[in-house]
Amino acid sequence: MDIQENYWATEGENIDNKELDNVIYRNADITEFLYTETKNFIIAPKGVGKTIILKAKRYLFEKTAKEKRNQEIAENEGEKNSILFYPSSNPYLDFASSFGYLDKKMIGFLSKWENCKKLWQIALQLSIISYFSAHSRVPIDPDFIKSLPETLSDVYRKNENVDPTQMLRSILMLSVSEFQSLYNVKNVEIDKLYSGKIQSGICIFIDRIDQALEEYPLAVWIGLQVGLIEAAWDLTRANHHVKIYSSIRLEAYANYVSKNKQAMRGNITLLKYTASDLKQILNKLSKYYTDGSFEDFIGIREVTHPETGHSESIFDCALRHTLSRPRDLVCIGASFRKLSDDPTYNFRYAVNETSHHEIGTTIFVEKNKFIPNLGQDVARNRFFGLIHKNVLTYDEMVEICRVYNNKSTCGLTCEQCAQVHPFCELYNIGLLGVIERNDHSSTVENVQRFLQPWEIMPEHEVNLPRSSNCYLIHPCLNHTIRMRRRNVFESIVFITVGNGLEWKNGYDQCVELNTIIRLVKDITLRKELVSELGKLINNANRPEGDFSKQAERVRKIAIGIAEVADKASRIVDFGLIIAKCFND
Numbered sequence: 001m002d003i004q005e006n007y008w009a010t011e012g013e014n015i016d017n018k019e020l021d022n023v024i025y026r027n028a029d030i031t032e033f034l035y036t037e038t039k040n041f042i043i044a045p046k047g048v049g050k051t052i053i054l055k056a057k058r059y060l061f062e063k064t065a066k067e068k069r070n071q072e073i074a075e076n077e078g079e080k081n082s083i084l085f086y087p088s089s090n091p092y093l094d095f096a097s098s099f100g101y102l103d104k105k106m107i108g109f110l111s112k113w114e115n116c117k118k119l120w121q122i123a124l125q126l127s128i129i130s131y132f133s134a135h136s137r138v139p140i141d142p143d144f145i146k147s148l149p150e151t152l153s154d155v156y157r158k159n160e161n162v163d164p165t166q167m168l169r170s171i172l173m174l175s176v177s178e179f180q181s182l183y184n185v186k187n188v189e190i191d192k193l194y195s196g197k198i199q200s201g202i203c204i205f206i207d208r209i210d211q212a213l214e215e216y217p218l219a220v221w222i223g224l225q226v227g228l229i230e231a232a233w234d235l236t237r238a239n240h241h242v243k244i245y246s247s248i249r250l251e252a253y254a255n256y257v258s259k260n261k262q263a264m265r266g267n268i269t270l271l272k273y274t275a276s277d278l279k280q281i282l283n284k285l286s287k288y289y290t291d292g293s294f295e296d297f298i299g300i301r302e303v304t305h306p307e308t309g310h311s312e313s314i315f316d317c318a319l320r321h322t323l324s325r326p327r328d329l330v331c332i333g334a335s336f337r338k339l340s341d342d343p344t345y346n347f348r349y350a351v352n353e354t355s356h357h358e359i360g361t362t363i364f365v366e367k368n369k370f371i372p373n374l375g376q377d378v379a380r381n382r383f384f385g386l387i388h389k390n391v392l393t394y395d396e397m398v399e400i401c402r403v404y405n406n407k408s409t410c411g412l413t414c415e416q417c418a419q420v421h422p423f424c425e426l427y428n429i430g431l432l433g434v435i436e437r438n439d440h441s442s443t444v445e446n447v448q449r450f451l452q453p454w455e456i457m458p459e460h461e462v463n464l465p466r467s468s469n470c471y472l473i474h475p476c477l478n479h480t481i482r483m484r485r486r487n488v489f490e491s492i493v494f495i496t497v498g499n500g501l502e503w504k505n506g507y508d509q510c511v512e513l514n515t516i517i518r519l520v521k522d523i524t525l526r527k528e529l530v531s532e533l534g535k536l537i538n539n540a541n542r543p544e545g546d547f548s549k550q551a552e553r554v555r556k557i558a559i560g561i562a563e564v565a566d567k568a569s570r571i572v573d574f575g576l577i578i579a580k581c582f583n584d
Contacts, residue, residue, distance in 0.1 A: 008334035012052030033269040044271035045453040047327035050247035083201035096165040096212035111219035116227025123168040134160035206246040225252040272454035299343035310496035320498025321355035356479035389490040433472035446503040506581025
């Protein structure tokens with residue numbers, strides 16, 4: 001491969017089959033899916049690699065089948081049970097596109113996934129019959145074709161191979177009554193053709209159903225995805241020659257109930273990654289695209305937060321600005337440019353550009369069906385205009401929510417309130433963090449916690465955890481909120497926000513201290529005060545003389561600032577408490 005300058009493929013369809021082994025990271029779940037015939041369905045949120053992994057499964061299976069066939073020919077045994085792979089090599093997967101206009105009756109019909117399953121059952125069977133007929137050169141009975149509704153018979157006449165999504169699109173052109181008639185009259189006959197005609201192996205790969213359904217209501221979006229895997233599961237059991245592989249979104253899978261769901265679990269791979277997985281993915285891709293580790297590619301190993309003084313590896317910095325999805329990290333790699341001789345500047349630019357202008361905006365489009373309020377641009381911008389800092393207390397959130405809903409008071413819990421719940425929506429999509437007790441470490445008592453992409457909340461859930469002392473705005477939103485507030489948005493001093501980071505003893509005092517510091521209107525004076533407080537906190541473990549002198553310096557600076565002069569002693573006391581907590 002001729003590698004372009006800093007070319008990182010961010011879409012699975014743009015990766016050539018010959019590159020797959022170089023770019024796919026294999027943890028235990030992915031390895032099992034790739035090499036296990038009975039793992040039919042890969043389920044995950046957007047941006048975690050469903051397409052490329054499904055593509056790799058087809059490539060591996062088809063390669064193995066060809067090698068076996070060639071071996072049989074070489075041993076003069078002839079071809080035994082040749083396996084068909086569909087769709088044809090271009091496209092490599094059956095990518096769904098829009099299914100067109102659906103009238104109200106059809107929308108209502110498809111709002112039940114059981115009906116969607118019936119549509120997929122007919123579409124898959126008719127498609128597979130067309131594949132096998134074209135391959136075997138045994139035409140489908142003309143009388144059978146003639147007996148079908150005109151939209152379906154036309155598809156058969158015009159195409160040798162009809163992909164499942166193409167067949168479904170034709171079925172959806174029928175009225176509800178026409179489809180029900182087709183199902184009731186032809187279902188048994190189609191079953192017989194499917195069971196009797198298909199007598200050798202056939203593998204079908206279907207992807208991107210979710211994207212084809214974006215224009216339809218949530219119930220339809222869920223129904224046509226889960227209906228696919230339900231129908232495919234039944235059909236593969238009804239005819240062992242047929243294997244159907246597909247991807248669907250985790251949000252759809254998590255929001256439906258079926259008697260088959262538990263039984264299907266063995267055929268499903270739920271895709272998720274640990275931080276260690278994500279680091280290995282980034283280094284594997286960096287090795288392929290740049291011939292070095294991610295650190296070699298960037299040119300530095302660590303960065304220091306410009307506002308909090310927190311030092312971290314470049315991977316940790318990149319990760320906390322993302323939603324812990326592989327695509328987010330790939331986009332950071334793709335955005336990196338040598339804009340200056342300062343690698344730290346170049347790295348920060350790539351991280352911020354990706355985090356603020358891609359992740360922090362596209363997530364609301366990707367999740368819009370599950371955030372009925374914040375999925376709307378006007379509502380979201382108005383809400384962001386009310387958020388004044390990146391760490392909020394519960395009472396501050398209640399006040400923002402009250403103003404947003406134009407209410408005079410708010411004395412109810414979220415579960416009891418009939419108003420819109422913007423903070424609950426942020427929490428549900430991983431953009432509002434909480435403080436949780438850390439049960440996995442004896443040294444770190446509390447950690448910051450953002451819901452991860454594979455932790456899907458029930459549809460429109462409004463249950464915001466109340467156990468948290470503070471609530472955290474995800475770093476990918478900072479720039480957007482700051483723009484909505486014309487730069488009047490504060491990052492709490494001395495606190496670095498990020499999933500999995502420690503919530504240190506003393507951070508609650510940092511939040512209170514920030515409330516006082518915000519009273520200082522002069523930006524230069526405020527920065528000076530924060531800088532000297534930082535020296536006080538960081539020098540707390542030095543000799544007593546240095547420590548006391550720095551505390552006195554902070555006091556004198558505070559006394560000299562009109563807005564906080566009467567709070568100088570309180571500022572120093574907060575600084576001393578924080579210093580003790582940080583350095584214990």
